[in-house]
Amino acid sequence: QVQLVQSGAEVKKPGASVKVSCKASGYTFTDYYMHWVRQAPGQGLEWMGRINPNSGGTNYAQKFQGRVTMTRDTSITTAYMELSRLRSDDTAVYHCARDTDGMDVWGQGTTVTVSS
Amino acid sequence: SYELTQPPSVSVSPGQTASFTCSGDKLGDKYASWYQQKPGQSPVLVIYQDNKRPSGIPERFSGSNSGNTATLTISGTQAMDEADYYCQAWDSSTVVFGGGTKLTVL
Numbered sequence: 220q221v222q223l224v225q226s227g228a229e230v231k232k233p234g235a236s237v238k239v240s241c242k243a244s245g246y247t248f249t250d251y252y253m254h255w256v257r258q259a260p261g262q263g264l265e266w267m268g269r270i271n272p273n274s275g276g277t278n279y280a281q282k283f284q285g286r287v288t289m290t291r292d293t294s295i296t297t298a299y300m301e302l303s304r305l306r307s308d309d310t311a312v313y314h315c316a317r318d319t320d321g322m323d324v325w326g327q328g329t330t331v332t333v334s335s
Numbered sequence: 336s337y338e339l340t341q342p343p344s345v346s347v348s349p350g351q352t353a354s355f356t357c358s359g360d361k362l363g364d365k366y367a368s369w370y371q372q373k374p375g376q377s378p379v380l381v382i383y384q385d386n387k388r389p390s391g392i393p394e395r396f397s398g399s400n401s402g403n404t405a406t407l408t409i410s411g412t413q414a415m416d417e418a419d420y421y422c423q424a425w426d427s428s429t430v431v432f433g434g435g436t437k438l439t440v441l
Contacts, residue, residue: 321383
């Protein structure tokens, strides 16, 4: 079945970087864009950007430009999201989600805690 | 930047119809999607392209989009439908989410 499995929880200090992975299975990885969406505690969904797994091309939300990098490794059908210069308000659950006219499959989420 | 506005909460009794609105400038010219999110779980797509249901989504979920407002409707609301609901649209290669509406089934 179609599945996105994300890496485990992370605890980081302010100023550090975090890299979250999203392993896709059950479909052709390069056929669909992958989005990254985050959700701070008690807050709504916030779009961070997307990557075209076929070309590697990216679109980032303006808010994260310069701090976020989305990449992929097609040989292992995995997408990555790296966020740098972490702040306490980056504490959130980070999700990957496949795009097929709507985000139809989501990863289980990766909790990133930023604390000194 | 483009904004989508949702009321913070909606309450209905079991069996009644729940309606969720999502407002944005000329939203009817874009496609709207809707997501259901229960506590501690990842979001689930319930409506895409304004009114299409993914496989496995019950027929009681329906959607429409016209003018400045998209609407998600749950007919015959069940206790299991209690969740947060988010609308989403595209604007200039950017995804925008509404702030979400919490559905309480009394």
